[in-house]
Each structure stands twice: as structure tokens, then as C-alpha cells.
Amino acid sequence: MDKKQIDWGNLGFAYMPTDERYVSNFKDGAWDEGTMTTDANVTISECAGVLQYAQTVFEGLKAYTTEDGRTVTFRPDLNASRLKASAERLEMAAFPEDRFIDAIKKLVKANEAYVPPYGSGATLYIRPYIFGTNAVIGVKPADEYQFRAFCTPVGPYFKGGAKPITLRVCDFDRAAPHGTGHIKAGLNYAMSLHAIVTAHQEGYDENMYLDSATRTKVEETGGANILFVTKDNTVVTPKSDTILPSITRRSLVYVAEHYLGLKVEEREVLFEEVKDMAECGLCGTAAVISPVGKIVDHGKEICIPSGMDEMGPVIQKLYDTLTGIQMGRIEAPEGWIVEI
Numbered sequence: 402m403d404k405k406q407i408d409w410g411n412l413g414f415a416y417m418p419t420d421e422r423y424v425s426n427f428k429d430g431a432w433d434e435g436t437m438t439t440d441a442n443v444t445i446s447e448c449a450g451v452l453q454y455a456q457t458v459f460e461g462l463k464a465y466t467t468e469d470g471r472t473v474t475f476r477p478d479l480n481a482s483r484l485k486a487s488a489e490r491l492e493m494a495a496f497p498e499d500r501f502i503d504a505i506k507k508l509v510k511a512n513e514a515y516v517p518p519y520g521s522g523a524t525l526y527i528r529p530y531i532f533g534t535n536a537v538i539g540v541k542p543a544d545e546y547q548f549r550a551f552c553t554p555v556g557p558y559f560k561g562g563a564k565p566i567t568l569r570v571c572d573f574d575r576a577a578p579h580g581t582g583h584i585k586a587g588l589n590y591a592m593s594l595h596a597i598v599t600a601h602q603e604g605y606d607e608n609m610y611l612d613s614a615t616r617t618k619v620e621e622t623g624g625a626n627i628l629f630v631t632k633d634n635t636v637v638t639p640k641s642d643t644i645l646p647s648i649t650r651r652s653l654v655y656v657a658e659h660y661l662g663l664k665v666e667e668r669e670v671l672f673e674e675v676k677d678m679a680e681c682g683l684c685g686t687a688a689v690i691s692p693v694g695k696i697v698d699h700g701k702e703i704c705i706p707s708g709m710d711e712m713g714p715v716i717q718k719l720y721d722t723l724t725g726i727q728m729g730r731i732e733a734p735e736g737w738i739v740e741i
């Protein structure tokens with residue numbers, strides 16, 4: 402397979418259209434058989450449910466080349482089930498889970514020339530999503546939907562190694578109790594944009610959201626779950642109904658327990674406890690883990706002991722083990738690696 406002439410090592414995280422994308426439409430109560438298309442544009446009613454009332458949910462996963470040259474994806478079954486849960490919460494047609502896997506395989510196969518080679522640090526980012534397509538003016542769910550999945554090659558998230566970042570404790574809320582914080586809905590991101598733009602203006606990398614009901618517990622950032630390591634090497638990650646169930650975080654918890662023999666606690670984490678943590682990281686598909694060096698709470702700085710120069714030792718081990726599993730250097734648990 403001839404790869405495209407792309408400078409893999411210098412790709413950023415930006416959209417680059419590839420040759421083909423997968424499309425299936427839901428109408429009269431059923432999904433059609435689905436097809437690959439070269440058309441990167443979507444034409445829908447000016448009054449489409451997605452445009453008026455934000456009926457859209459999405460996923461993010463990656464395809465990449467393993468050390469032995471296979472093209473694989475990581476735990477796509479969990480993306481399939483999460484997309485279904487997201488769609489159901491917004492009263493949208495859910496895309497069948499087995500068909501989701503099939504669509505991802507077809508998509509990556511059709512764009513295999515864009516899957517970055519092993520060792521480049523780049524990956525093929527896959528974006529599946531569902532949105533309401535027919536005209537809706539009275540407030541109600543759409544009756545017609547489109548499932549679409551495209552992919553785009555993206556560069557190594559951290560060029561020149563992962564530098565620890567700074568979070569600010571955010572005064573805006575990301576998710577309300579009994580709201581939609583636990584699903585991957587575009588609307589959660591729309592309302593986080595003002596918070597992230599102002600955070601950047603003030604010199605912070607990301608927002609740390611606290612629980613909106615009491616503002617005493619750590620939730621997550623705009624697009625990544627949070628993981629702490631205590632001074633006695635216990636991995637602690639917040640448990641809350643309003644956190645998005647990150648596949649990376651769930652995988653890291655498994656790796657911590659079963660590969661590294663670490664103790665893991667998934668529980669409520671008081672913001673008050675953060676000052677006593679030894680390490681902190683953000684986890685999500687894009688970067689796997691981003692180390693956090695500093696958290697600023699209205700001018701009060703909490704400096705994480707692992708510092709601003711490199712990842713803490715436990716987070717480094719978690720990162721190395723999970724990326725080793727993904728790249729085929731370390732044996733994966735049954736079903737984690739799906740070959741294209």
C-alpha cells in the first residue's frame with residue numbers, strides 16, 4: 402500500500418479531507434445500507450434539527466500502524482456503545498453498534514494511504530457522528546438523521562515531548578446534575594468555548610471544572626478526564642454522573658491495576674485533596690495523557706510535585722504501557738486491538 406506524500410512528523414491537529422467517508426441515512430424508522438462517498442460536503446434543510454436545536458452527538462477514535470505493520474483501531478466497541486448512549490439521551494436514532502464497527506473498518510480501509518506509518522508519532526483520527534437532518538421548527542426530535550464518519554491524519558499531540566500544562570479552576574460550569582455531561586454531545590462543547598477562550602487569554606492551557614452543585618469536587622476538563630497519583634502511588638480518578646466516561650481513562654485504570662499492580666480508587670475527589678497529590682494528568686484519545694504541572698484556583702497556585710518539566714514517574718509508566726499496548730509492543734487485553 403503506497404502511503405500519501407505527507408510530512409507525518411509535522412502534521413498538526415487540523416482537518417485535512419481524505420479520499421472517502423462513510424454515510425448512512427435514517428428515514429421512515431430505519432437506517433439505509435450505508436455507502437462510502439468522496440463528497441466531503443453535507444447538504445441539509447436550513448431548518449434541520451441539528452442547526453436549530455443542536456441534535457448532534459459524536460465520537461473520536463484513532464487508527465494507526467503497529468510495530469509489525471498492521472493497521473488497527475483501539476477499542477472501537479466502546480465508541481460504538483457510547484455513541485448509542487449519547488444518541489438515546491438526545492432522542493436521536495442510534496446507529497447499530499455492529500454497523501458502527503463495520504463503518505469504521507470500511508472508512509479506514511478506504512483511506513489506508515492516510516494511516517501514518519509506525520514511529521511517525523502521527524495517527525489517523527476518526528470522527529463518527531450523528532445529526533438530525535430534517536426540518537424541525539417546533540421543539541421536538543428530528544425524524545431523519547445522518548450517521549457519518551470521516552477521518553483525518555493528525556500529528557503527534559506533543560511535538561518534542563509532553564510538557565506539563567497549567568489548569569485554572571473554572572467559574573463556568575460544563576455539566577449540570579442530571580444533565581448531559583456524561584454523553585458526547587456537541588452542545589457540551591458549544592458552551593465550553595467561552596470558558597476555554599478566556600482561559601487561553603489569561604494564559605492557562607485548560608479549565609478544571611468542579612461539580613456545579615457544590616463546587617467542592619473535581620470533575621474533568623473541557624475534553625479530557627482527570628487522573629491523580631497520590632504520594633503512596635495510588636491512582637485516583639473522580640467518579641461522577643456528570644463526567645464523560647473516557648475510554649482512555651477506563652483503559653488506564655485497567656492498565657494501572659492489571660499491568661502495573663497499582664491500587665486504583667474511582668471515587669469522589671474533593672478539590673481540597675488536590676494540593677496533596679503527587680502527580681496529575683488529563684486523559685483522552687488525542688494525547689492519551691497530558692501531564693498537569695500546576696492548578697490555579699483564583700490566584701492560589703497548587704504546584705504538583707512532579708513539576709513543569711516532565712511527566713511524573715507513575716503517569717509516565719501508565720503512558721508508556723498504554724501506548725505500548727496500542728502500538729503492539731506490549732500484549733493487549735483480549736479485544737482491545739481491532740485489526741482493519
Ligand SMILES: *Cc1c(COP(=O)(O)O)cnc(C)c1O
Nearest residue numbers: 624625626645647648649685686
Ligand atoms: C471525548 C471526551 C473525553 C475523552 O474520552 P476518550 O474516550 O478517552 O477520548 C473526556 N471528556 C470529555 C468531555 C470528552 O468529550
